[in-house]
Amino acid sequence: MSKLIEEFQDYRSRMNEKILGADNKVMKRIYSVDTLAYQEGALSVKTKEMLGLVSSMVLRCDDCIKYHLKKCHEEGISNDEIFEVFGIANLVGGTIVIPHTRRAVEYWEALNEKYGVNTHTN
Amino acid sequence: MSKLIEEFQDYRSRMNEKILGADNKVMKRIYSVDTLAYQEGALSVKTKEMLGLVSSMVLRCDDCIKYHLKKCHEEGISNDEIFEVFGIANLVGGTIVIPHTRRAVEYWEALNEKYGVNTHTN
Amino acid sequence: MSKLIEEFQDYRSRMNEKILGADNKVMKRIYSVDTLAYQEGALSVKTKEMLGLVSSMVLRCDDCIKYHLKKCHEEGISNDEIFEVFGIANLVGGTIVIPHTRRAVEYWEALNEKYGVNTHTN
Amino acid sequence: MSKLIEEFQDYRSRMNEKILGADNKVMKRIYSVDTLAYQEGALSVKTKEMLGLVSSMVLRCDDCIKYHLKKCHEEGISNDEIFEVFGIANLVGGTIVIPHTRRAVEYWEALNEKYGVNTHTN
Amino acid sequence: MSKLIEEFQDYRSRMNEKILGADNKVMKRIYSVDTLAYQEGALSVKTKEMLGLVSSMVLRCDDCIKYHLKKCHEEGISNDEIFEVFGIANLVGGTIVIPHTRRAVEYWEALNEKYGVNTHTN
Amino acid sequence: MSKLIEEFQDYRSRMNEKILGADNKVMKRIYSVDTLAYQEGALSVKTKEMLGLVSSMVLRCDDCIKYHLKKCHEEGISNDEIFEVFGIANLVGGTIVIPHTRRAVEYWEALNEKYGVNTHTN
Numbered sequence: 001m002s003k004l005i006e007e008f009q010d011y012r013s014r015m016n017e018k019i020l021g022a023d024n025k026v027m028k029r030i031y032s033v034d035t036l037a038y039q040e041g042a043l044s045v046k047t048k049e050m051l052g053l054v055s056s057m058v059l060r061c062d063d064c065i066k067y068h069l070k071k072c073h074e075e076g077i078s079n080d081e082i083f084e085v086f087g088i089a090n091l092v093g094g095t096i097v098i099p100h101t102r103r104a105v106e107y108w109e110a111l112n113e114k115y116g117v118n119t120h121t122n
Numbered sequence: 123m124s125k126l127i128e129e130f131q132d133y134r135s136r137m138n139e140k141i142l143g144a145d146n147k148v149m150k151r152i153y154s155v156d157t158l159a160y161q162e163g164a165l166s167v168k169t170k171e172m173l174g175l176v177s178s179m180v181l182r183c184d185d186c187i188k189y190h191l192k193k194c195h196e197e198g199i200s201n202d203e204i205f206e207v208f209g210i211a212n213l214v215g216g217t218i219v220i221p222h223t224r225r226a227v228e229y230w231e232a233l234n235e236k237y238g239v240n241t242h243t244n
Numbered sequence: 245m246s247k248l249i250e251e252f253q254d255y256r257s258r259m260n261e262k263i264l265g266a267d268n269k270v271m272k273r274i275y276s277v278d279t280l281a282y283q284e285g286a287l288s289v290k291t292k293e294m295l296g297l298v299s300s301m302v303l304r305c306d307d308c309i310k311y312h313l314k315k316c317h318e319e320g321i322s323n324d325e326i327f328e329v330f331g332i333a334n335l336v337g338g339t340i341v342i343p344h345t346r347r348a349v350e351y352w353e354a355l356n357e358k359y360g361v362n363t364h365t366n
Numbered sequence: 367m368s369k370l371i372e373e374f375q376d377y378r379s380r381m382n383e384k385i386l387g388a389d390n391k392v393m394k395r396i397y398s399v400d401t402l403a404y405q406e407g408a409l410s411v412k413t414k415e416m417l418g419l420v421s422s423m424v425l426r427c428d429d430c431i432k433y434h435l436k437k438c439h440e441e442g443i444s445n446d447e448i449f450e451v452f453g454i455a456n457l458v459g460g461t462i463v464i465p466h467t468r469r470a471v472e473y474w475e476a477l478n479e480k481y482g483v484n485t486h487t488n
Numbered sequence: 489m490s491k492l493i494e495e496f497q498d499y500r501s502r503m504n505e506k507i508l509g510a511d512n513k514v515m516k517r518i519y520s521v522d523t524l525a526y527q528e529g530a531l532s533v534k535t536k537e538m539l540g541l542v543s544s545m546v547l548r549c550d551d552c553i554k555y556h557l558k559k560c561h562e563e564g565i566s567n568d569e570i571f572e573v574f575g576i577a578n579l580v581g582g583t584i585v586i587p588h589t590r591r592a593v594e595y596w597e598a599l600n601e602k603y604g605v606n607t608h609t610n
Numbered sequence: 611m612s613k614l615i616e617e618f619q620d621y622r623s624r625m626n627e628k629i630l631g632a633d634n635k636v637m638k639r640i641y642s643v644d645t646l647a648y649q650e651g652a653l654s655v656k657t658k659e660m661l662g663l664v665s666s667m668v669l670r671c672d673d674c675i676k677y678h679l680k681k682c683h684e685e686g687i688s689n690d691e692i693f694e695v696f697g698i699a700n701l702v703g704g705t706i707v708i709p710h711t712r713r714a715v716e717y718w719e720a721l722n723e724k725y726g727v728n729t730h731t732n
Contacts, residue, residue, distance in 0.1 A: 015712035018719075019696075022689070026525045026697030027711075033521065034705055037213045037514045042202035047169060048210060051176045055214040056706065058177045058338070060427070061670070063709035064214075079388070080164035086385075087392030088170060091159045092177040092186075094302070094338030095400055096422065099429035101393075102381035109384075137346035140353075141330075144323070148331030148403045149345075155399065156339055159392045178340065180704070182549070183304070185343035201510070208507075209514030216668070216704030217522055218544065221551035223515075224503035231506075259590035262597075263574075266567070270575030270647045271589075277643065278583055281457045281636045286446035291413060292454060298417045299424045299458040300584065305548070307587035308458075324408035332414060335403045336421040336430075424582070426671070445632070452629075453636030460546070460582030461644055462666065465673035467637075468625035475628075525701045530690035535657060536698060539664045543702040546665045552702075568652035576658060579647045580665040580674075 002114045004107060008066050038071070046075040050085050057089035057097055057104070065104050073111040078118045082108060124236045126229060130188050160193070168197040172207050179211035179219055179226070187226050195233040200240045204230060246358045248351060252310050282315070290319040294329050301333035301341055301348070309348050317355040322362045326352060368480045370473060374432050404437070412441040416451050423455035423463055423470070431470050439477045444484045448474060490602045492595060496554050526559070534563040538573050545577035545585055545592070553592050561599045566606045570596060612724045614717060618676050648681070656685040660695050667699035667707055667714070675714050683721040688728045692718060 019027055038048045049071040056064035072082060086104065090097045112118075141149055160170045171193040178186035194204060208226065212219045234240075263271055282292045293315040300308035316326060330348065334341045356362075385393055404414045415437040422430035438448060452470065456463045478484075507515055526536045537559040544552035560570060574592065578585045600606075629637055648658045659681040666674035682692060696714065700707045722728075 012709075012712065015715055018715050019708075019711060022693050022715075024690075024693040024697055026521060026701060027693065029517065029521045029524065030697075030700050030705065030708075033213060033514060033517045036517065037206075037209050041206050042200060043172075043206045047172065048206070050165075050169065051172060051207060051210045052214060054173045055176050055180045055210065058181055058340075059215070059706045061706045061709060063712075064706055078164060080390075083388050083390040083393065084159075084163050084165045084170070085173060087159050087390055087396075088173045088177065090338075090396050091155060091392060092174065092181070092338050092340055094334075094336050094341070095396065096302075096336055096425045096427045096430055097338070098385075098396075099427060101385060102378065102429075105381055105384050105388075134346065137349055140349050141342075141345060144327050144349075146324075146327040146331055148335060148399060149327065151395070151399045151402065152331075152334050152339065152342075155392060155395045158395065180706075181340045183340045183343060185346075186340055202512075205510050205512040205515065209512055209518075212518050212704075213514060214704050214706055216700075216702050216707070217518065218547045218549045218552055218668075218702055219704070220507075220518075221549060223507060224500065224551075227503055227506050227510075256590065259593055262593050263586075263589060266571050266593075268568075268571040268575055270579060270643060271571065273639065273643045273646065274575075274578050274583065274586075277457060277636060277639045280639065281450075281453050285450050286444060287416075287450045291416065292450070294409075294413065294417060295420045295451060295454045296458060299420050299454065302421045302425055303458070303584045305584045305587060307590075308584055322408060328403075328407050328409045328414070329417060331403050332417045332421065335399060336418065336425070424584075446634075449632050449634040449637065453634055453640075456582075456640050457636060458582050458584055460578075460580050460585070461640065462546075462580055462669045462671045462674055463582070464629075464640075465671060467629060468622065468673075471625055471628050471632075521701060525694075525697050529694050530688060531660075531694045535660065536694070538653075538657065538661060539695060539698045540702065542661045543664050543668045543698065547668055547702070566652060572647075572651050572653045572658070573661060575647050576661045576665065579643060580662060580669070 002110060004110045005070070005114060008063070012063070012067070046072075046077065049075055050077070050081075054085050054089050054092075057086070057100060058093035060093070060097060060100050062100060062103055065100060066107050069104060069107050070111060073108070073115060073118065076118045079108075079112075124232060126232045127192070127236060130185070134185070134189070168194075168199065171197055172199070172203075176207050176211050176214075179208070179222060180215035182215070182219060182222050184222060184225055187222060188229050191226060191229050192233060195230070195237060195240065198240045201230075201234075246354060248354045249314070249358060252307070256307070256311070290316075290321065293319055294321070294325075298329050298333050298336075301330070301344060302337035304337070304341060304344050306344060306347055309344060310351050313348060313351050314355060317352070317359060317362065320362045323352075323356075368476060370476045371436070371480060374429070378429070378433070412438075412443065415441055416443070416447075420451050420455050420458075423452070423466060424459035426459070426463060426466050428466060428469055431466060432473050435470060435473050436477060439474070439481060439484065442484045445474075445478075490598060492598045493558070493602060496551070500551070500555070534560075534565065537563055538565070538569075542573050542577050542580075545574070545588060546581035548581070548585060548588050550588060550591055553588060554595050557592060557595050557599060561596070561603060561606065564606045567596075567600075612720060614720045615680070615724060618673070622673070622677070656682075656687065659685055660687070660691075664695050664699050664702075667696070667710060668703035670703070670707060670710050672710060672713055675710060676717050679714060679717050680721060683718070683725060683728065686728045689718075689722075 053068035086101050175190035297312035419434035541556035663678035696711050
């Protein structure tokens with residue numbers, strides 16, 4: 001299962017380096033705003049990562065979902081919490097989100113297996 | 123400004139009644155899952171409403187944005203917090219979200235005017 | 245209510261004429277494929293108009309929805325049938341389709357008022 | 367070719383079980399509304415499955431397309447009919463739907479190979 | 489007709505000021521990357537504005553379309569050229585783009601009326 | 611790397627033949643409008659291919675992106691130019707476009723490797 005995580009992360013890092021190496025200012029700045037947007041502010045990193053996840057789900061981008069699932073896992077988000085995010089994504093975005101939810105559940109399980117299961121504490 | 127709020131809410135209520143009055147089980151159940159999904163659970167109502175808002179923004183639905191802005195306001199979400207949600211929506215969804223953000227800011231101001239400004243307390 | 249129908253149809257006709265008058269071959273051919281696609285074939289016009297309607301709903305285009313609602317009404321589609329189309333659109337496309345459904349119901353009522361209510365016969 | 371069908375169905379069943387096993391009420395209810403929406407009603411199952419298919423195509427979800435193609439095949443939908451659905455999907459949704467149509471045709475052929483070709487009878 | 493242009497521009501300017509006045513760094517930076525992206529570079533401003541226009545059309549954002557139409561007009565883009573952009577947008581994005589094209593044509597005519605018709609010179 | 615190009619092109623050709631072989635007039639005409647839309651006109655083929663590429667990116671269709679990248683490469687578009695298209699796509703379409711940009715960069719490199727690097731000449 002952890003192969004799923006590593007393959008995604010390797011490809012992502014490798015290609016991000018190429019994008020940033022291309023010396024295109026617009027792309028570089030988009031990457032830097034991306035870093036800024038998820039930093040602690042009036043909202044916590046945990047909340048922001050869930051916002052990123054639900055957005056990725058309703059827009060149905062598997063790689064973005066994987067990225068935010070990892071961040072959510074690092075933030076200590078529990079199984080119950082992540083499924084409530086899935087619920088809202090599937091409700092707002094419709095059943096068209098279900099296949100992405102299947103892959104999200106698979107990836108979440110891989111994260112649980114590799115890094116341990118988070119216990120819910122509000 | 124409060125006319126903006128009332129006109130939206132009146133039309134929404136009136137048409138929702140017609141949809142629910144049509145005696146179509148699928149539509150009725152979707153409405154009832156909708157109620158369920160935003161209730162307090164592992165995640166707070168406040169968090170869930172922000173998830174609903176950001177989803178509505180990246181999917182670019184003005185009426186859905188208005189609905190969740192009102193709920194966010196009721197949950198005591200501050201100006202700084204709401205703008206951080208706007209930031210993530212515009213980042214993930216792109217500049218195509220900006221016109222919806224303009225209308226969101228107008229509606230948020232109407233809510234602030236009618237119900238008072240929320241102060242941020244984490 | 246019938247003003248809703250006429251205003252939409254007038255604007256639509258007037259602007260379609262301008263588009264076709266612009267002498268752009270690509271636009272002209274897209275319009276002609278559009279006519280072709282909804283003609284009786286292996287599938288009936290009635291079925292095809294419902295396909296056009298549900299597509300317009302999940303893609304959330306109010307004007308396209310109005311256009312296909314009118315065609316569906318001409319094809320004798322009943323209230324029960326149209327609500328089953330709405331149900332599938334809202335299920336597949338998510339609650340983001342609800343505001344468009346509200347406007348669809350309003351337009352459908354205007355059609356019922358102007359042209360009479362269709363009775364379901366399979 | 368039938369490997370294409372089995373791999374999709376196996377993964378789908380396995381992950382659906384996990385989603386339903388997670389004991390999240392919202393997800394469970396969305397699945398149950400999904401079942402309800404495609405049942406015989408004012409519209410036939412055949413019509414509803416074509417509505418599900420065309421929605422999945424314009425929203426460009428390969429797994430959803432596969433699922434509905436299988437259901438359409440079970441409902442006896444012919445090659446001519448399915449291509450008319452493809453036509454409307456590609457017209458309304460644009461050439462962006464073409465790559466999904468290529469994969470749809472491949473899957474439809476696998477279904478024809480495994481279960482036999484449906485003959486058109488209106 | 490020129491009322492159409494002024495009303496859009498007034499609302500846009502007024503709300504942009506509020507967004508930038510909110511002192512949210514993410515929103516401010518997105519606005520500044522937006523300025524950067526359309527500046528002369530390896531590609532001309534004219535080409536970039538057409539790229540912005542076609543993106544806005546396939547993503548079906550009327551306000552974004554209006555904004556880029558104005559910029560395209562300033563760049564001397566002719567009627568024939570703009571209709572070729574419309575053609576690609578309607579082809580790739582599908583007939584769902586047609587209602588937005590109707591409004592685009594109306595706005596383009598208003599621009600032609602107010603600022604004069606551009607003649608095509610390659 | 612060139613395997614990436616060949617596999618895509620083989621599958622694409624093979625399935626396009628089947629679609630055109632199905633004798634469905636709507637699909638055939640959509641393919642023929644597609645050919646027409648990208649021909650030299652008021653706008654150059656080079657400009658039109660960039661319009662096709664940016665549309666495919668904001669609508670997030672990997673196969674369409676690959677197709678237009680190849681055409682852009684044939685038109686002599688340079689690395690700097692293609693990255694400016696990527697910049698506009700990621701700005702307008704949001705960070706949700708990044709994973710598709712990663713795959714686009716990989717494909718563009720494969721094209722550069724197989725056919726040589728284009729040098730920018732305006």
